[in-house]
Amino acid sequence: MILYYALTTYHIQCCVLHKLTRRPDEKAVLLLSDIHKNSVAFLNRYSESGIFDEVYLLEESAINAEIRRRGSKNKSKISILNYACKEIKKVLPVNVAKMNEVYLCPDHFPFGWYIIKNGIKYHCFEEGCGVLSDREFMLSNMSRNKTQYELMDVLGYFGENQYAVEVLADVQSQKEGYTNEKMTDFSVKRILSQLSPQDMQRTLKFFGVEKKVKADAGSLGLVLTQHMANLGIMSLEDQHLLYKLLADYFIPDKHIVVKPHPDDITGRYSEIYGDSADVLPFAMPSELLPYCLEGQLSTAMAANSTAVKAFEGECRTINFDQRILTDFRHIHRYFAVVEILKQLKSDDSVIITNANELLLGELGKDAGLKNNFEFTQDLIRGFGISVVSDNFPEQDDYLFTAEMLGAVGDKETLIFLNEEKRHIYFDGQNTDVFKNICPIFITLTSITDGKILDEEVVYLYSKDKELIDKEKNINCERELKYTNVKVDIHSISRSEAEKIKVLEGILEATERRLKDYIENKKKLDERIRELENGK
């Protein structure tokens, strides 16, 4: 009889593959830790899969919590170790002594301590693919649990003790030059690629994939989600909006397949994307993803995740950096910029000042633009086309912008995204600037009832009257089915409405300037007071 102990979804996957490929005919018990809530939730399914003869839950989380508590009370590590081993013995649902072989995945949690402390020989899986050689990463991961970290020297985790007879790891994924006498090759990726169809079917079923997602070639769009709301980065509502907008702009006509992050329990993607989407189980390891799809992927997309890299070369991959977590709110403005660029019909490089060049680049690709988008943090002049964000950390950048505008050449074009409504093109004095400004309106209306939801404006600056006149003909509509919004991009002639908008802009800008003056004055007053007090 073999005993497998697993903690996370990846660990469970290792045990499943090991059992299916290396010990197919032997009796085996799977011992799951209740620290990982998915194990508790899916225990029945794991038992019913038939891969293991018996599946048990080890009630380890209470012990782990007590270990943390004792650790925070500065109890000695040896007393904590003794306590943990005593408690594990009490709750163990199997007799370890009767097992022929023990496979631990991982060996640095209380059950691992128990095995090592009692001198039981065991085999050990690496913590994650290729991390066996990355000791620093493993230690930094562990440092959150003080006692666990300190016991490393005593117990020798990751197979670094006399009782570990073998360490199963992906040899090819280790750092160059890494050697380990106990290491045996165990690559999840390779094993999966060589798995028989029956075993693959059993594995998929084990992790809750009942049927493969089928679609015509090139019509599949994969969305890899993250758990932003869970991490407190944004509200759940915003997280839903982010994924709706990304799907609306980048994979509007694709059959969407969603692979939620294992901790993204709250993302209700089947509701967001409707019947046209397939949502894969969140508790499924991502290594299984290629085997869940039947049909060629056209696009693999994530907001800010390296997981997309696995699909590079196979299909178009879209991934942004963490700026997308705030910039997605302004995606309509970026779309308007792409439409303006289309009208300009120029293949010149576009300088992106402080804005999101990745987002603009991907939208540009969709629109067939051939421009190269280059990011700069500071305002620079002398390029044909510039897209400028007003999201500057410095308060007085508008002064620099206004100065720069004065020196802009006839063939230069600046597009102000104006996300923060700071109207940085205006310094509060030079109203001549409005002679060369063309506002481009983005009207958002509800598809259902035609109600206007919002209106945004981006500003185009050019001394070229012909160009401004050309942009005045801009007229573009786009329906975003997941967000249920119609985006209407248009300009207007010098009508009353425009005058009002411009005046609103002047007023807004003037007020902002005034606020800055007041803030500066406050700072100066404070400084004077400090000097007076001799500080």
Added chain:
Amino acid sequence: MVRKLKSRFKRFVKRSKGKIRRTRYRIVMKHRFLLDGYYKYGDPNRSFIRKGIYLVLLVFAYFLNVKSSSTPNRGEINKYTTKPCISGAESSFSRRHSYTFIAKRMLLYDIISFDVFDTLILRPFDDPKSVFFLLGEIHKCPSFKRYRILAEKQARAEAFEKNGNYEVTLKDIYEKMSRYVVLDVDKAVELEIEVELSLVYANPYMKEVFLEAKNLGKKIIAVSDMYLSSQVIKKMLQKCGYEGFDDVIVSVEHGCSKRSRELYSVVKERYGEDSKILHIGDNPVSDLRSARASGIATLFYKNVNSRGNYHRAFDMTSLIGSGYRGVVNSKLQNGNKVYTPFYEYGYTYSGFLTLGYCHYIHEFVKNNNIDKVLFLSRDGYILKKIYDKLYPSADTSYVYWSRSAATKLTVNKFRNELLLRYIKYKIPRQMTLMKILRALDMDQMSKPLSDAGFTPNTILTKDNYEDIVAVFIKNWDIIVKAYEKNSLAAKMYYEQELSGCKSACIVDIGWAASGYSALRYLIEDEWKLGCKTYGLVAGSTYLHDMDIIESQLASGVVSSYMFSQRINREIRREHNVKQMYGVFTEIMLSAPVPSFIGFDLDENGEVKFEFDTPEVEGYEMIKDIQRGAEEFVNDYTAAFKDYPYMINIPGCDAYAVCKQVISHHEYFKNLFADYPVNRAVGSASFEFGTLDKLIENEFIK
């Protein structure tokens, strides 16, 4: 060792303080004599020890003189003990579990069971019995609420005698009602269901949890202790957008309740003894204790009203008060969102005042057949917005007006206004004559003043005040002439605004109706626009002359919503101007625009508007306040769309809500400390004060 002792001592002090507070509460709340003595007549600013001594004396007095004193009711106690959320945004303290936390918990169970009322669905009342007021109106039956409560009590008592449990149907209750009032039982039952159905709405937080449960593929059931049938409850849930229940289990259909645990046994019987069930509900006994005792895991969701009522006003009429508290609690305490303190200020206080005042204006306009409503800047900004939303067909305008404009335009009539506002009231500020003349836009007076021996740098003082006034009076014709162009511009502007109107109502917040009085004189007498004017203020009081508009109120041309010499005089006395009640109330109706200074003509002879420096630091706060106020009006009117009389908010209720916050200056000190205040409107000063500084300087204890 020392650290341990220190922390033990701290804990001891904390615990002892808590014990003393609880004991004091128990003593004070028991007798109306002590309650009134302690809160109504006692000084809230006393120290902890002095408060204790005062209470001992009160108890002593009680035993000496007042041998009997009735127990105060809940409303009376709450009137004194509730207070606004001073430490921050109320919604940020709702302490609800994150959706991820709940989803992770739900993962571990096969069946998710929800309580229905106050968990999945909410009603716009803090007390569900308030629904009976609405029914009483439909049945045209006074005292209906009392009868309905008594009938339910009796029906339950009878059921207990007969069946050994308290479960009754709605029909049973209405049959008992025949003792008090004759009703068609079937129709009355239908009517109550109809009313309940018209009021319920989904709890946004629980809706999210429900959808999570559905998304995780859990079996979902609803379990309720209720006299309504499962069919009716299903209908209610459906109306609120909850679909996909595996079962709806109601106490009345099983003759047992959650409280007695027997209903949980029914659930377990139906789904198997070993089934893993998680129950989510708001009642600490039936949803928490009883469920746990029945071996069902629980997730407690504290009732939104229990959480919110600690911060709500109670000195209100029963129906409107309950509706107000219900709507606000549901919004701020459900746990779905965290708002800013400014938004909450708008939602909790400003929205209610605005809604009530707008309805009052509308009634006044209707009763007096008024053609047009003019909302004066800046307090009229949000009022007009909301008025237009409520009464879209009304003819309204937001018109530019201010005290400084009024003072200048009426110099040939109300001389003292100019002398008071621009000269006398500036004495404490130690302003130079140059600054005063600049504020008056009156360089022409420099010469007469210098002839009288004053220089531009002469500082205005109590001693030279009368001499300066004498120079002004002597040269009054210069002043009148200086403002002629401004008066012409103002006339052109108002002529256009009032074209075709025979009567107009001028709306301001208060307090002396000076804006209306000046406009009335100009429109009716000086400009002769042929339009009769009426004035409306939210409240009327004036520190220097309490009878300032006595005759206008008596003649009916001016009317006040919350209080005046004629109505709610007790409130008027309570409205403590020295403790800045007026300033705090004005923040409720502030607008994100600069102060209007006056009219002028441009080079083309067109009307030109002049504004003071915008107080931009406060605009984001103000916009948030206004968003809150607008959303309150939307939510309240949507909740009571079938009961339009619910917006007939009496002035005293509106004031009770305002007073709840304006009587706590520490609320403003904490949350509105940076709110910009321009105490020198018209002087073109860039230096604004902050509310914090203003409270420090002007608040009188």
